[in-house]
Amino acid sequence: MSETPADNVVRTYIDTHRDAFLEDLAEWLRIPSVSAQPEHADDVRRSAEWLAAHLAKTGFPVAEVWETPGAPAVFAEWPSDDPGAPTVLVYGHHDVQPAELADGWHTEPFEPVVKDGRMYARGAADDKGQVFFHTLGVRAHLAATGAEAPAVHLKLLVEGEEESGSAHFRALVEREAARLAADVVIVSDTGMWSETTPTVCTGMRGVADCEIDLHGPDQDIHSGAFGGAVPNPATVAARLVAALHDADEKVAIPGFYDNVAELTDEERQLIAELPFDEDEWLRTAKSHAAAGEKGYSTLERVWARPTAEVNGIGGGYQGPGGKTIVPASAHLKLSFRLVSGQDPYEIEAAVRDWVAAHVPDGIRHSLVFGAPTRPCLTPLGHPALRSVVRAMERAFGQKVRFTREGGSGPAADLQDVLGAPVLFLGISVPSDGWHAPNEKVELDLLLKGVETAAHLWTDLAAHWRPAA
Amino acid sequence: MSETPADNVVRTYIDTHRDAFLEDLAEWLRIPSVSAQPEHADDVRRSAEWLAAHLAKTGFPVAEVWETPGAPAVFAEWPSDDPGAPTVLVYGHHDVQPAELADGWHTEPFEPVVKDGRMYARGAADDKGQVFFHTLGVRAHLAATGAEAPAVHLKLLVEGEEESGSAHFRALVEREAARLAADVVIVSDTGMWSETTPTVCTGMRGVADCEIDLHGPDQDIHSGAFGGAVPNPATVAARLVAALHDADEKVAIPGFYDNVAELTDEERQLIAELPFDEDEWLRTAKSHAAAGEKGYSTLERVWARPTAEVNGIGGGYQGPGGKTIVPASAHLKLSFRLVSGQDPYEIEAAVRDWVAAHVPDGIRHSLVFGAPTRPCLTPLGHPALRSVVRAMERAFGQKVRFTREGGSGPAADLQDVLGAPVLFLGISVPSDGWHAPNEKVELDLLLKGVETAAHLWTDLAAHWRPAA
Numbered sequence: 001m002s003e004t005p006a007d008n009v010v011r012t013y014i015d016t017h018r019d020a021f022l023e024d025l026a027e028w029l030r031i032p033s034v035s036a037q038p039e040h041a042d043d044v045r046r047s048a049e050w051l052a053a054h055l056a057k058t059g060f061p062v063a064e065v066w067e068t069p070g071a072p073a074v075f076a077e078w079p080s081d082d083p084g085a086p087t088v089l090v091y092g093h094h095d096v097q098p099a100e101l102a103d104g105w106h107t108e109p110f111e112p113v114v115k116d117g118r119m120y121a122r123g124a125a126d127d128k129g130q131v132f133f134h135t136l137g138v139r140a141h142l143a144a145t146g147a148e149a150p151a152v153h154l155k156l157l158v159e160g161e162e163e164s165g166s167a168h169f170r171a172l173v174e175r176e177a178a179r180l181a182a183d184v185v186i187v188s189d190t191g192m193w194s195e196t197t198p199t200v201c202t203g204m205r206g207v208a209d210c211e212i213d214l215h216g217p218d219q220d221i222h223s224g225a226f227g228g229a230v231p232n233p234a235t236v237a238a239r240l241v242a243a244l245h246d247a248d249e250k251v252a253i254p255g256f257y258d259n260v261a262e263l264t265d266e267e268r269q270l271i272a273e274l275p276f277d278e279d280e281w282l283r284t285a286k287s288h289a290a291a292g293e294k295g296y297s298t299l300e301r302v303w304a305r306p307t308a309e310v311n312g313i314g315g316g317y318q319g320p321g322g323k324t325i326v327p328a329s330a331h332l333k334l335s336f337r338l339v340s341g342q343d344p345y346e347i348e349a350a351v352r353d354w355v356a357a358h359v360p361d362g363i364r365h366s367l368v369f370g371a372p373t374r375p376c377l378t379p380l381g382h383p384a385l386r387s388v389v390r391a392m393e394r395a396f397g398q399k400v401r402f403t404r405e406g407g408s409g410p411a412a413d414l415q416d417v418l419g420a421p422v423l424f425l426g427i428s429v430p431s432d433g434w435h436a437p438n439e440k441v442e443l444d445l446l447l448k449g450v451e452t453a454a455h456l457w458t459d460l461a462a463h464w465r466p467a468a
Numbered sequence: 469m470s471e472t473p474a475d476n477v478v479r480t481y482i483d484t485h486r487d488a489f490l491e492d493l494a495e496w497l498r499i500p501s502v503s504a505q506p507e508h509a510d511d512v513r514r515s516a517e518w519l520a521a522h523l524a525k526t527g528f529p530v531a532e533v534w535e536t537p538g539a540p541a542v543f544a545e546w547p548s549d550d551p552g553a554p555t556v557l558v559y560g561h562h563d564v565q566p567a568e569l570a571d572g573w574h575t576e577p578f579e580p581v582v583k584d585g586r587m588y589a590r591g592a593a594d595d596k597g598q599v600f601f602h603t604l605g606v607r608a609h610l611a612a613t614g615a616e617a618p619a620v621h622l623k624l625l626v627e628g629e630e631e632s633g634s635a636h637f638r639a640l641v642e643r644e645a646a647r648l649a650a651d652v653v654i655v656s657d658t659g660m661w662s663e664t665t666p667t668v669c670t671g672m673r674g675v676a677d678c679e680i681d682l683h684g685p686d687q688d689i690h691s692g693a694f695g696g697a698v699p700n701p702a703t704v705a706a707r708l709v710a711a712l713h714d715a716d717e718k719v720a721i722p723g724f725y726d727n728v729a730e731l732t733d734e735e736r737q738l739i740a741e742l743p744f745d746e747d748e749w750l751r752t753a754k755s756h757a758a759a760g761e762k763g764y765s766t767l768e769r770v771w772a773r774p775t776a777e778v779n780g781i782g783g784g785y786q787g788p789g790g791k792t793i794v795p796a797s798a799h800l801k802l803s804f805r806l807v808s809g810q811d812p813y814e815i816e817a818a819v820r821d822w823v824a825a826h827v828p829d830g831i832r833h834s835l836v837f838g839a840p841t842r843p844c845l846t847p848l849g850h851p852a853l854r855s856v857v858r859a860m861e862r863a864f865g866q867k868v869r870f871t872r873e874g875g876s877g878p879a880a881d882l883q884d885v886l887g888a889p890v891l892f893l894g895i896s897v898p899s900d901g902w903h904a905p906n907e908k909v910e911l912d913l914l915l916k917g918v919e920t921a922a923h924l925w926t927d928l929a930a931h932w933r934p935a936a
Binding site for chain 1: 566572632659673677679684686690693697698700705706707708709710712713755758769775777781782783784788789791793794796798801829830831875898903904
């Protein structure tokens with residue numbers, strides 16, 4: 001990993017443009033593009049239009065807002081002058097999780113604040129920051145090569161519904177498959193092991209989520225007059241949640257594990273070699289105990305094992321004081337993390353059967369699944385993965401290791417539809433607070449991401465000529 | 469049950485004053501005296517002041533607002549001219565359950581509407597209507613006797629915290645025990661079997677309620693990054709609720725049934741003789757199946773068996789769409805109906821031990837119990853109970869049967885502190901919608917309540933001379 005003139009050009013270019021880059025990112029982060037909340041639909045559109053304009057300004061000859069039946073995506077393309085160069089599709093998303101000051105934010109979630117080398121804002125790490133390092137990245141790449149166009153055929157697809165289940169993403173990819181065609185997909189929506197241990201992610205869990213409504217009495221009724229003699233939908237909701245797991249914390253839904261790709265001994269060994277400190281991990285998780293499926297380590301549980309989780313539960317009176325009622329209804333939001341081998345639609349069918357079998361007489365239920373996200377694994381022998389590792393090692397100046405991610409993204413849909421392998425290039429760290437209050441991005445790491453992207457296109461073009 | 473001149477006088481008096489009586493009741497019902505919600509504290513006070521003024525206008529020589537550390541109560545007294553007459557303390561409450569139009573009310577809950585012989589408003593039946601029939605009742609009684617003062621020493625105690633657990637009621641009764649001293653307590657805060665089957669209630673269940681807060685991660689965390697490897701407080705809340713009952717729907721908390729007064733064969737027979745129609749009962753309960761403790765009928769379950777009920781549950785994301793989090797916290801509101809023999813404080817201790825034993829590592833919990841209400845049973849042989857039955861039979865013109873109530877009131881505290889037996893005189897029916905949207909009172913029955921009260925004081929004074 002000796003320094004080259006290109007390394008210096010890239011670093012100097014980044015230093016020179018750092019302030020403007022961060023100002024532009026802050027401007028984008030001010031747009032509250034919360035895709036799960038209908039009242040923010042206009043903001044999600046504004047975010048897409050802002051990004052398309054910014055990509056055009058960056059130099060992409062093509063930069064378009066792509067409509068979907070839901071929130072719009074952004075597509076940009078910058079062909080290489082070398083027709084035989086690989087075609088790379090970078091994936092990210094411009095929508096963000098819901099955020100309210102009252103959730104525990106120290107500053108307004110949509111008013112970015114830079115403090116102690118970090119930028120705090122909803123979307124700073126997940127995923128606007130990570131989309132954004134590719135904009136300065138390609139400019140730094142051009143500064144290093146001296147060319148007018150990147151060394152690879154570069155495409156960007158930045159969707160607007162990732163945080164609400166990517167309901168229309170697969171259809172969009174199918175519709176635009178010809179323009180999206182690529183030799184490899186690089187997903188920038190993941191993280192690294194830590195600030196000091198750069199890693200490449202090689203797999204993500206999928207997710208299937210559902211809402212279950214349970215209706216008992218036609219209205220709230222007096223728990224003195226009727227309690228103890230009619231079914232209570234809040235009790236039924238709680239019993240469903242309690243029945244999700246067995247005594248070993250395995251998911252108790254019949255068929256749930258049928259096609260799970262079990263960890264190999266080698267995979268378990270690679271995971272065990274990482275410098276994992278459970279106390280530190282718990283601090284990052286803001287949690288006070290490790291718990292989960294018997295027979296697996298914490299990292300195995302979050303990276304390679306499927307789960308059933310209750311994200312929300314509600315029923316009856318939740319205001320101040322008491323109210324002695326049997327509630328009319330109760331509601332559950334459940335999500336299931338899936339691993340390689342599990343088909344989301346088979347899981348959905350298994351959950352539907354299981355719920356129907358657990359709801360007693362006198363309780364009506366409805367169950368709605370969102371669009372699922374499939375699990376995926378990167379082919380470890382792919383030449384593009386070696387390029388990603390080398391580019392990161394140049395930027396970070398140290399050995400890069402391998403991880404997985406417990407989270408989910410629509411990467412598997414890209415792999416399915418486009419027939420291209422999926423790699424992961426992310427610079428976020430566990431303390432960034434994805435989906436949580438006070439989300440932030442480490443500015444040093446964000447600029448290492450810029451540097452990695454600048455090197456990656458050169459390395460890929462130099463080492464890989466995909467078969468035509 | 470032949471007609472007497474007194475019957476006619478009473479009925480004529482009621483007919484003449486009916487409209488003004490209903491207008492006054494509507495004025496009182498417009499005051500939203502919701503004791504559970506701090507923002508209504510002024511309204512609860514206004515309700516007490518309104519009632520004291522109205523009782524003074526009715527003729528009570530004493531009509532006072534009594535302060536407590538919480539909401540004020542109202543006390544009124546009207547001594548008989550006969551020093552040897554029984555002293556009767558009538559109990560009711562002037563506070564009401566929370567109510568919002570959005571809960572499913574067809575009209576504003578605090579704007580009374582008379583329609584089809586019913587008055588709709590929060591508190592119409594529980595309990596302002598039932599307090600109110602004693603006001604016209606004592607006037608009609610005087611019209612029938614021609615006296616200046618009632619035939620009994622009449623006292624009224626109308627508390628302001630019944631719907632929020634009567635937290636300061638027992639202390640108030642202890643403080644004012646001398647002024648409240650009575651030979652018998654008549655509670656007007658219960659109901660009858662139906663519009664066509666008048667009944668006297670002989671017992672009520674007690675209630676102990678608690679709020680449980682469960683805290684897991686210090687904030688909501690990403691269910692992809694951390695899910696499956698840390699405890700989820702919403703899951704723990706659900707597991708507590710699910711563990712409340714065994715497979716026979718018996719409460720599974722150790723010690724819960726230790727001192728329960730089991731139903732005798734005779735009591736089960738009396739209950740079985742009532743004209744109970746389960747389909748009709750389910751319609752009144754707005755419910756779609758009967759369910760509950762194995763080995764007991766529906767009426768036995770609600771009148772004579774203790775229960776554990778979840779009144780509210782909440783945790784995690786409950787807004788639109790999904791949010792893939794492990795929630796930071798979850799909350800439960802539980803209530804336990806108690807029957808004769810169960811001590812609320814022993815139950816509280818049993819629940820505390822049980823919860824502590826069920827909360828896993830990594831979850832902190834807190835548990836707060838409200839002030840309990842004890843169960844009570846009327847002594848069946850008491851002469852005052854015979855007077856109540858006779859007065860009702862005169863008003864209703866038919867045989868009066870016996871029931872119990874599943875609900876709870878602070879009657880047992882009056883019995884404990886004052887050493888007086890407690891009787892129940894209520895004219896509400898199951899369809900009145902206590903604690904539910906569209907609460908109403910049947911105007912015909914309300915006026916039968918007036919008539920019963922008018923006869924009751926005459927009958928009591930004629931048939932019972934308590935030992936001095």
